[in-house]
Amino acid sequence: MAILYLTRKEHFNAAHQLWDNRLSESENFELFGKCANPHFHGHNFDLYVCVKGEPNPHTGLVMDLKKLKVIIQQEVIEHLDHQNLNLDVSWLKGKMPSIENISVEIWNRIAPHLPEGVLLHKITLWETQNNFVEYLGE
């Protein structure tokens, strides 16, 4: 059977600040740029969740995209949208809210909820029009 890769796109807006207390102010701005601004700032994040599996012989579907949407909404978007990623999200507490770290946590939240026979393949998280990260679970 063929293995297919199926992707659902979602979106959220959130605020964050990237700041490492072990670094000086100038080192923080050197490393994180505007993301180090002291009073937080927002991004329009685009999230792509890619799953893989064999299409069901009857439906022709890898999985019901409506169900994937609900999983992403309940596990991720409802927690992050219009929130402060440094302060408001229990599962990001104590973590630098970089797109790298957020992607790993998103993977960990979505993977357990997929139906049998469907595997999470990739989390892609866009922070700006120029910058995005991909996580394949390893």
Ligand code: NI
């Ligand atoms: Ni930023």
